[in-house]
Amino acid sequence: KWNYDGSSTGQAPGEDSEVILYPQAIFKDPFRRGNNILVMCDCYTPAGEPIPTNKRYNAAKIFSSPEVAAEEPWYGIEQEYTLLQKDTNWPLGWPIGGFPGPQGPYYCGIGAEKSFGRDIVDAHYKACLYAGINISGINGEVMPGQWEFQVGPSVGISSGDQVWVARYILERITEIAGVVVTFDPKPIPGDWNGAGAHTNYSTESMRKEGGYEVIKAAIEKLKLRHREHIAAYGEGNERRLTGRHETADINTFSWGVANRGASVRVGRETEQNGKGY
Incomplete structure (x- = not known):
């Protein structure tokens, strides 16, 4: 210690x-x-x-309990973030005091007019691989200057540890590059997407035959604690979770198959196979 x-x-x-x-x-x-x-x-x-x-202390107690460990919970966390110009706190690639073209061509985009900061993103990806973090991908996001990295599948509390260290490494790399990284849920107000941390999740029971019924039962339990969970998800989500820009309304729990505007989205393949993955 x-x-x-x-x-x-x-x-x-x-x-x-x-x-x-x-x-x-x-x-x-x-x-x-x-x-x-x-x-x-x-x-x-x-x-x-x-x-x-x-917050790790209580999480570790939960993940180490025999009934939870037996379910081997898998997490895949998609961490979105925005790169900002250091002197202006305006997104990377945006004209100072102005705006880029509307959203549409930037998601997974390539080219100097659509992709801003890829050198930072790739350096972060390589650094995480070297560190031993189970980073599984990166992509440009819907808003220009916004990116995402994915960690997982990882089991239990190791997922949280890896995401926190991946964030630390990202901050170190942007420091070297002279760029600011923000995880703010809605760095630019208006008709622009926010940034979140989508969490993919399954347990052993969900991955077995008949697992779709287990998934639906779990979703119903999440519904009962919606307000409590929202309160624990961090500050500023009321600015992002408006029901627009691929989000659910912060006050209303919802779920659906392939519905990106729901609180919980179930993959189409999960429904077809009758189990998760």
């Missing part, structure tokens, strides 16, 4: 400033290389209690 000054980060008072770090996962360091590593830690008080921002 190690410790740091929590008073400098707003995580502890000055008169009792030590926050204790416990290592939880290690990754190869893509910046220093050689024998260097990146260490994913979570944070505790000197008395051994998790600090309020340590």
Whole structure:
């Protein structure tokens, strides 16, 4: 274990400033290389209690419980983000004080007039592979200057660890490039897509024959906790989840097959096969 000054980060008072770090996962360091590593830690008080921002503690207890471990939950997380020009906080590739052409040609687009920042995106992808993160893809998103990377399939809490370290690596790379990365849900108001973190999920029971019925039962349970879950998903989602731009309305839970405007989208193949994957 190690410790740091929590008073400098707003995580502890000055008169009792030590926050204790416990290592939880290690990754190869893509910046220093050689024998260097990146260490994913979570944070505790000197008395051994998790600090309020340590959400990993309870997650680890849940994922390590026998009934959850037996289901081997798989996650594939799609992390969207926006690259901004450092001096203006305006999206990369946008004219200063102006706007690009309307959305349509940018999603998975190529070419200097449609794709802005691919050198950063590719560097991040390669760095994650070197680190040992199970990064499975990248693509340009609907709004120009917006991108996405995918982590997974990963099992249980390792998925969260890998996404957090992938975000860290992305921040380091954009720092080197002199570009700002933001995970804000709606960095540009108006007729522009926001940025989220879509979560693909399945359990052993969902992947077996008859798994579609298990999936539908799980969706009904999610419906009952919709407001509670929305409150835990981070700040600013009310600006993004408007029912427009491929989102569901923040106040209304919905699900559907192949419906990108629903809270939960079930793949067409899942419905046809009667089970998940």
